[in-house]
Amino acid sequence: MKTQRFLVKSCLALLVSGAVFVSAHTFAQGPTKANTLSIGGPFEFTSQEPSQQGYLFTRMQVAETLVDVAPDGRLLPGLAESWDVDTSGLIWQFKVRDGVVFHDGQSLDASAVLNSIEQALKKHGPLSQVPIASLSALSDQTLQITLEQPYNLLPAVLAHYSTMIISPKAYNSEGHVDQLLATGPYQIDTVQPPHKVVVKRFDGYWGQVASIEYAEYLTGHRGESRSLQARSGQADITLTLDPASMNSLNRERHLTLHSDLIPRSILIKLNSGHPFLDHIDARQALSLALDRTGIANAILRVPGSEANQLVPSSLAAWHRQDLPPAARDLQRAKALLTELGWQAGADGVLVREGERFSLKLITYADRPELTTVATAIQAQLAELGVEVKVEVTNSSAIPSGHQDGSLEMALIARNYGFIADPLGVMIADFGQLGGGDWGAMNWQNPEVVELITSLKVEQDTDAYLQKSQRVAEVLAQELPLIPVTFYTQQTAVNTRVKHFRFDPFERNYYVNEMELSK
Amino acid sequence: MKSILLNRLIQAVMVAWGVGTLTFIFMRTLPGDMAYRIAAGRYGQDNVTAEAAELVRQELNLESSPWLAYVNWLWDLVQLNLGTSLISGAPVIHEVQHQLGHSLGLAFVAILVSAMIALPLGILSGMRVGGLFDRCLLILSAVLRAQPVFVIGLLLILLFAVNWRIFPVAGFGTPAHIVLPALALALVLASVSSRVIRDSTHRVIHSSFYTFARVKGLSASQTFTRHGLRNLSVPVVAFMGIQLVGLIEGIVMVESLFSWPGIGHGLAHAIFSRDVPMIQGTALMMGLIFVCLNTVIDIACYQLDPRGRLQ
Numbered sequence: 001m002k003t004q005r006f007l008v009k010s011c012l013a014l015l016v017s018g019a020v021f022v023s024a025h026t027f028a029q030g031p032t033k034a035n036t037l038s039i040g041g042p043f044e045f046t047s048q049e050p051s052q053q054g055y056l057f058t059r060m061q062v063a064e065t066l067v068d069v070a071p072d073g074r075l076l077p078g079l080a081e082s083w084d085v086d087t088s089g090l091i092w093q094f095k096v097r098d099g100v101v102f103h104d105g106q107s108l109d110a111s112a113v114l115n116s117i118e119q120a121l122k123k124h125g126p127l128s129q130v131p132i133a134s135l136s137a138l139s140d141q142t143l144q145i146t147l148e149q150p151y152n153l154l155p156a157v158l159a160h161y162s163t164m165i166i167s168p169k170a171y172n173s174e175g176h177v178d179q180l181l182a183t184g185p186y187q188i189d190t191v192q193p194p195h196k197v198v199v200k201r202f203d204g205y206w207g208q209v210a211s212i213e214y215a216e217y218l219t220g221h222r223g224e225s226r227s228l229q230a231r232s233g234q235a236d237i238t239l240t241l242d243p244a245s246m247n248s249l250n251r252e253r254h255l256t257l258h259s260d261l262i263p264r265s266i267l268i269k270l271n272s273g274h275p276f277l278d279h280i281d282a283r284q285a286l287s288l289a290l291d292r293t294g295i296a297n298a299i300l301r302v303p304g305s306e307a308n309q310l311v312p313s314s315l316a317a318w319h320r321q322d323l324p325p326a327a328r329d330l331q332r333a334k335a336l337l338t339e340l341g342w343q344a345g346a347d348g349v350l351v352r353e354g355e356r357f358s359l360k361l362i363t364y365a366d367r368p369e370l371t372t373v374a375t376a377i378q379a380q381l382a383e384l385g386v387e388v389k390v391e392v393t394n395s396s397a398i399p400s401g402h403q404d405g406s407l408e409m410a411l412i413a414r415n416y417g418f419i420a421d422p423l424g425v426m427i428a429d430f431g432q433l434g435g436g437d438w439g440a441m442n443w444q445n446p447e448v449v450e451l452i453t454s455l456k457v458e459q460d461t462d463a464y465l466q467k468s469q470r471v472a473e474v475l476a477q478e479l480p481l482i483p484v485t486f487y488t489q490q491t492a493v494n495t496r497v498k499h500f501r502f503d504p505f506e507r508n509y510y511v512n513e514m515e516l517s518k
Numbered sequence: 519m520k521s522i523l524l525n526r527l528i529q530a531v532m533v534a535w536g537v538g539t540l541t542f543i544f545m546r547t548l549p550g551d552m553a554y555r556i557a558a559g560r561y562g563q564d565n566v567t568a569e570a571a572e573l574v575r576q577e578l579n580l581e582s583s584p585w586l587a588y589v590n591w592l593w594d595l596v597q598l599n600l601g602t603s604l605i606s607g608a609p610v611i612h613e614v615q616h617q618l619g620h621s622l623g624l625a626f627v628a629i630l631v632s633a634m635i636a637l638p639l640g641i642l643s644g645m646r647v648g649g650l651f652d653r654c655l656l657i658l659s660a661v662l663r664a665q666p667v668f669v670i671g672l673l674l675i676l677l678f679a680v681n682w683r684i685f686p687v688a689g690f691g692t693p694a695h696i697v698l699p700a701l702a703l704a705l706v707l708a709s710v711s712s713r714v715i716r717d718s719t720h721r722v723i724h725s726s727f728y729t730f731a732r733v734k735g736l737s738a739s740q741t742f743t744r745h746g747l748r749n750l751s752v753p754v755v756a757f758m759g760i761q762l763v764g765l766i767e768g769i770v771m772v773e774s775l776f777s778w779p780g781i782g783h784g785l786a787h788a789i790f791s792r793d794v795p796m797i798q799g800t801a802l803m804m805g806l807i808f809v810c811l812n813t814v815i816d817i818a819c820y821q822l823d824p825r826g827r828l829q
Contacts, residue, residue, distance in 0.1 A: 043562075044787070046606035052560050124561055124570045176607055192616075193606065194787070195779045196689065218689050221774045224672065229687045232679045366563045394790060395563040396554035396571070403568050415564045428567070437567045 031189075031198060031214035037497065037511055040220045040235035044194035048180040051123035054161035059509045060199050060217055061210075062103075063164035063182035066094055066113065066143075067155045069420040069505050073263075073315060075155050079108065079165050079183060080143075089150030089457060090133075094143045094158075100206045102167035103187040110137035116165045117143075119175055125162030126419050129427070130154055150457040156421035161507070185210045185512035195219045210512035223368055230255055230492040236516075237497065237509070241490040243301035243369065255492045260502045263315050263417035264487035265307055266373060268361070269398065269410040272435075272480055273442025276357055277408075281336040283479040288333035289384040290377065292326055296485050299372050307483035309476045310414075314504060315422045317468045323476055326483065333384050342385070350385035358387040363411040364395040373484065374411045399437035407441060413487065414438055417505045426452055426471065430480070440480035448474050522820065526813040533805040538595060538798045539588075545794045546584050552792045553580050559605040559791025578604060591798065600802070601795035605788075610799035613784065618803060620690065621773070621780035624703070625765040627696055629758060631704035632711060639708070640715025641750075647720045655712060662709035668771045671702040675775075688777040699776040703769060707761050714757045718750040725749075752823045759815035763808050 039060075045053035050063070057063045068078035080094040100108035114137045120127050131148040138144050145154065157163065167181035180188050185207065186199035197217045201210045218235070220226035223242025230238035231252055241249065241257075249255055268286070270277050277283055292306035308326040311318040342350040342357060350357035363374045371392050378388040388409070401407030414429075416422045429439020431452045451467045458464045475481070493500045498515040545552075556578070557570040575581065594601055600610035643652040662670070678698060679687040685697045722728055723746060731741045770782035781800060788796040 046559070046603075047608065049607070053562065055562075124557075124565070124573050128569070192690075192779065194784075195777050196691070218777060220688055220777050225675075225688050225775055225777065228672075228675050228680055232675075232683060232687045234679070234686045234688070364563065394550070394555060394558055396558035396566050397550065399567050399571070400551045400554040413563075418564050 031200075031216070034516070035212070036198075036214040036216050037212045037237070037514060037516060038235050039215065039217045039237045039239070039509060039511075040226050040229045041217060041239040042220065042223075042226065044219050044221075045197070046193050048177045048188075048191060049123075050120065050164045050166065050177065051125050051162045054164055055506070056197065056217065057180055057182070058161045058164060058184075058507050060197060060215060061184040061186045061508065061511055062180055062188055062199055063161075063166065064184050065159050065161070065164050066096075067159040067420075069159050069503075069507055071501075071504055073417075073420060073505070075159060075420060078159070079113070080158075083155060085154075089152075089459070090147045092145045092147070092154055093138070094145070096141045096143060097206065098141060100183050101204050102169075102181050102183055103202055103204075104167050104169050104181045105204075106167050106169065108165065108183060109140045110143045111140075112168055113137070113143050113165055115168045115171075117145075117163060119166075119171060120163045122175060123162065126157045126160050126424055127163055129424075130157055152456055152458065153419065153421055153424050153427075156419050156424060159420045159507070160418075186215060189214065205512070208512050211515045212511060215509075215511045227492075230494075233494060235492075236494040237500065238492040239489065241492055243299065243490070246301055246490060249492050252492075254495050256495060256500075258489075258491040258493060258500070258502055259302065260489045260491070260504055261305075261312055261314055262487050262489045262504045262506065263312055263422065264413055264415045265310055265312060266370070266411065266413050266484040266487065267307075267310060268377070268482040268484060269402075269407070269412050269438070269441060270479075270481060271405075271408050271441045273405075274359075274408055276355075276359065278442075279340055280478055281340055283482065285333040285336040285340075285384065286381065286386065287326065287479055287482045288329045288336070289381055289386070290326070290482070290484065291328045291380050292484060293328070294380075295373055295376050299376055300369060300485060300488070302485075302488045302490075305485045305488055307486045309472060310481060310483050311416050311422060311472060312486040315416055317465055318416070318422050318426070318472050320469060320472045320476065323473075330383060337384070344385055348382075348385055349387045356387060357385060358389065359408045360389045360391055361409040361411060362391045362393050362397055362401065362407065364397070365392055366395055367413050370411050370413060377411065377484070402435075402437050402441050405442075411484075412438060414481075420505060423452070423455055423468075426468075427456070430471070430475070435480065443478070443480035445474060445478065445480075522813065522816050526809055526816075530806055530809045533809055534595065534802050535592075537801045537805040538591065541798045541801045542584075542588055542591065542794065545789075545792060545797060548792070550792075553578075555790070555792040556604050559787075559793060574604075591795070595802075600799035603788075603796045604793045605791055605796070610795050613796065614781070614799050614803050617779060617781040617784040617800070618807075620778060621769065621782065622807075624696060624699055624769065624772075624778060624780060625762055627700040628703035628707060628765060629762050631700055632707035632761075633758065635704060635708040636712040636715055637754075640712040641719045643712065644716040644719025644750075645723060647716070652716070655716070659709040659713055662705055665706075666771070667702055667706050667769075668775050670705055671699065671772055671775045674698045674702055688775070690778055695776075695778075699769075699772050699778055702772055702776075703765060707765070711754070711757060711761060715750065715754050718753050719746070722746050722750045748822060752819055755818050755822065756815055759811055759818075763811055 045056050065078050066080040068076040070076050079097050081097045083094045085092045096110050096113055114135055117135055130151055133146045133148045136144050170177050170179060170181040172178050185202055185205040187202045189198040189200040191197050199215050201213050220229055226238050227242055227245035227249060229235035230249060250257060272278055296305045297303050306326060308323050309320060313319045341352045345351040361374055363370045365371055374390045378390050381388050398410045416425050418425055429436045430448050433444050433449055435441045435443050448471055451471050455467055496517045498517060499513050501510055553571040553575040557574045558566040561570050602609050603613055639655055643655045675687050678685045685694050689695050728745055731745045770786055773780040773783040785800045
């Protein structure tokens, strides 16, 4: 009996000491549930450097760019009220918005903009592709950019996160950003890489001052974890939801689900110089063997997301409305390969001149659905007699494999809205013979290269559309990359959040437009 | 006592050199282009290109001799400088402090909670070996131990965060955030440590010195507190020390599930992105912590068990 009493006392002592430890553990006191919008997403961040994870800070509305982008892709005035280009297409003038202050209280002027652009030029980003001859601040409100040759993409590049405008005080002596001081409706409260950013309303904002006092971004690595955050009510907005969890989330009365088409596509990048893939018919056969409807319905759970071309319909200039849906036709696919001399081997795998039709398909786990889609493709191509070995690796293996020529096939998720004008990605992917790191590989089509090069300086809207449509047509015919599906962003929004809207270009969460119901 | 401390100090120096050297060799011999890996870590999947890799290669002078890089690292180590992260550009020591602080906090709370669960259950079970309670505890321990820790974590989230909404699903920053990850780890730890405590208790209360204490007239509680508790605690302290070491290196899944910014998760990401100074710094600090923990355990056992002092 006494022993039991002693045990009870011991347990109580342990419980008390544990409780004291936990409560005494010094945790930072953060904003409260009532005044904070909580956003859950999959992406980690390591620094406040604009060229690295700058997208997180434009999305959280800490920083802004000279040019903004409407959800339909139109370029809008941002920190630049307006811009002009002379008739030669070489001299661009940007009128810097008046009455804007940085989070450190300093006023925005052309010299501060100049400083940010000069810093961005020293780092990795699309600005380094712009043929800039000189930069100058003509007055307090006018920035002039002189180009070596015309480049229509300049305003779109100035909408990219890496060109965000930051206070000169934000840079340290080595030009790195230690504390992001920008102009957005929210300012940094706490940054705890790689998981959490808390931002606080900036009352001195030049535009619509936010109603919600705090916003928090929390990285949830696992899709299940993010879904559970949405279900429990911990996260108000949960992004990049796992397709498998959509049914259970649909049953939650406190959640509204949003499916938005974004300008990103799942594609198979092919080495068109590979002896098995150098003929259009071989690439056509692989494309015809894909059951895109099965992938869209069973894996991605977004019926209708099957892709018949590279660029989705939201980027109208680069999307052909007249192309038929990509239907599976295994018989025709087999016939095409037979014409190329492939015959079924003893184990069902096609053989030609003693070589098995066996290829390595690499993909990466940054986007979890890619690995599942890769194995589905493996099974579908096996029915054609093509052996596919799937290797899940780091995303850097794709540009690396492209450069050293070792890549055979890769399953990728290409973002055609990475620069607000898809021409930027098209230049990188198809703008030179042989292709680009994330585009065509060893594919030679001088017509496409010429068209894309001419689009950099094309001023006439109709001619631009004609040329971009022709590029889309050639890409769909010759298949240097095989389209699989278009991307749909699945978002769960708590019903306490009012006025939610989604930016297909993923540049902005529009938190300053939202309200939290009591 | 002095010899224990001296031995451990020599061990710490050897661990610092050995761990750093091995991680350096392993990272350099891994397949794949280091510049591309680092570029992917820095700029993300959408923005990793040959141009970005070239920029990284030039900035970090990756073409230089590995020997030179190794000698530079060794010289920095002598000056207690762990370098800067190749991905974030922040001093490694700051990142390690942030991550290790969270991991140690989580591991410590988990061990504490596991002790709160395992001690009473293990002692009660050990007092009546073969009884109903002992057999039930054996089944429960086996079931818990057989589950991967993330399954237990998910179940706890479903119960306490989704259904009852008592604790948050993930994150950090308030005391409530540590409860579920610590409990998930504690349940797995307690499933094993309760068996060790049970065996230890059984052995002690059936020993001749314990029987003699009762025979000479001490009450049950006096016997237990004076002769039982101390004797049964020696193997328990040693075992829990080992568990703590295992915890710090093995909580990657829990950190990932609960978005806890710990060292295991940080180390995994540093390896993916070939952030060599970060990997070396993290491995080195973990090695030193293991040496420190072993020293503390040795001293605790030395104090608890007089027989060790004679040796």
